[in-house]
Amino acid sequence: MFYSSIQYKQQQQQKTKYMKRLTNKLMGTAIATLMVAAPVMPAMIATQAQAATAASEMTAVKRLNSLLSGTKSMTASFTQSTKGANGNQSGLSAKNGSFSGTMSLQRPNNFRWNITAPFEQLIVTDGSALWVYDKDLDQATRQDASKQLGNTPALLLSGDPNKIAQNFKITQPNAKKNYYVLYPKSGDASFKSLSVSFNGGKPVMMVLNDSLGQVTTIRFNNVKLNTSIASSQFKFTPPAGVDVINQ
Template identity: 65%
Template sequence: MTLLTNQSIKQTTTLKQKIMGGALAGVLMTTLGVAAPMMALTQSAHAAPASNLTAAKNLNKLLTNTKSMTANFSQTTKGANSGAFTGTMSVQRPNNFRWETKSPSEQLIVANGSSMWVYDKDLEQATKQNVDSQVGNTPALLLSGDPSKIDKNFKITQPYANKNYYVLYPKSDSASFKSLSMSFSGGKPVMMVLNDSLGQTTSIKFSSIKLNPSIGSSQFKFTPPKGVDIINQ
């Protein structure tokens, strides 16, 4: 096992851009998975937007009802680091999530209330980060954090009051993305759309969604395999 510092993280930074900026972030509205919210916006062209306060309350209610969730995901990124990924995810409040990319390469994010691991099997690297400093302004907060605190980190808008479609703008200048949209169907989050600070747009469609299942705590624990490089940030 090798312990690395921040000076040795170029490859891991690329990984984080793919996973955190992409997989946990959202989706370009060109795939079939994103057609539904685009149609909703077109059909509701004359609907009035909700006020920011109402939008925050509506989103808070939806997210509060999502205490845990498992799903498959398909992710597409358009931009400098274009690519497509598929995998599985699990989230459970507070601050527990597992995001596992299975194709075309195996990558894993595991987080609990105190730490977050980013593991790349091909690179044989595992990066450990502090959850508080990394998750506060990321899309992961939406599904695993405290819903009542989301409006402290994001400006929340609901372009059409009769649609469960929300666009969020981070209040922090240091956030890794410029805007994030989130769509719900039947009370379930079904897709996310992210425009990041690198000029990329990433799309995620969730499928086989299970809302509020029982998830074992072991899903949110990670022990680096023997021989991998460990990076502390």
Template identity: 60%
Template sequence: MLKKILTPVLTTALIVGTPLTIGMTTAQAKEASQATASKNLNNLLVNVKSMTANFSQTTKGGKFGSHTFSGSMAVQRPNQFRWHTTGSAEQLIVANGNTLWVYDKDLNQATKQSTSNQVGDTPALLLSGDLSKISANFKVTQPNASKNYFVLYPKSSNASFKNLSISFNSGNPVMMVLNDNLGQTTSIKFSNVKRNGKIASSQFSFTPDKGVDVIEQ
């Protein structure tokens, strides 16, 4: 269900062409080696121990048309994640390291599942997961060695997306672009980014209200 963040986000107009414009200023840009790209990305992510931000995500392409969502998010290592989409399609996704909850308000339904097979090869791993697993799960590229813009390709044949782009500014993740297997491109722009601040543990817990239909997977 993390895909719903990342595909309609995380759980979004990450057209590869968009980040390429951000990351490459000329056709002569020198690409970093895969080893250097992995090292450079790790050096940036290791400094993102926690993060809160507002987000705007847009999904285009495929048979579902174009959709735009907004909301707030929080991540904290290791493996704590919160993604709250507000508006008419309100959804809350919370992971605390062991359990992943996906709550759809309009359906009055919450899905509970283990995170063990949900975070390993998903974009959520980048901001909240184990950095040592990134190289194991992704081929990391850096189209322009002088720009903090990276494109990652999942190694798993079962991954739900083709590639993921992430851009940094002043050490902060500011944009992610996801191209999924349905022909959709999801762009996520972060604003009001606050890095390495204290986040209340309650942000990463979820208890469904009485009457909510709970589905365990």
């Protein structure tokens, strides 16, 4: 069969787009760890915790609720990196290093996670619909937020603090340090644990570990609490021409 140069170029472009879609989908899965992954404490923190006196569960719940209840809204920039079970950087992110971007939240259940590098991806919810938009793929996925937020780290940051204990077992390994480790009570959760550290009343780091043993570390910078955020930041309308997938 005869192929013109135009036909050949189109074929190559389609192949390139398919490979890019596949690669970004895998990378997007790592990014979406924010919504579904599970953290464990770094080895150094765990070692310190073994020698420290842990707070009782009741005390840990009270202290964490106090920290989170004072946060009505939050904005920050972040960096995110993932390591495999062997401690090496995950292959999903090794090519491009850490992910980075900006985030914002407003209670109850308004959340925006905007990846800007090494590619663009937006995760946003107003508590009703949860959207994942991949700009490079011209694709947006819509999900029911109520089915996604119940046992995820997003609940910790944007949900009702008084309901967190219903979904997680809350521990404070060192009663003198403001870091907490949470374990999901549901057997359906896709992660094992979640740790969050505070400095000056602000969340500064989350460490997550998925069922495959991958550890994801998220560091927050330029954290601002209780600032005014436009409600439009938590709404999403798919741009014209974007493929929309309903799940």
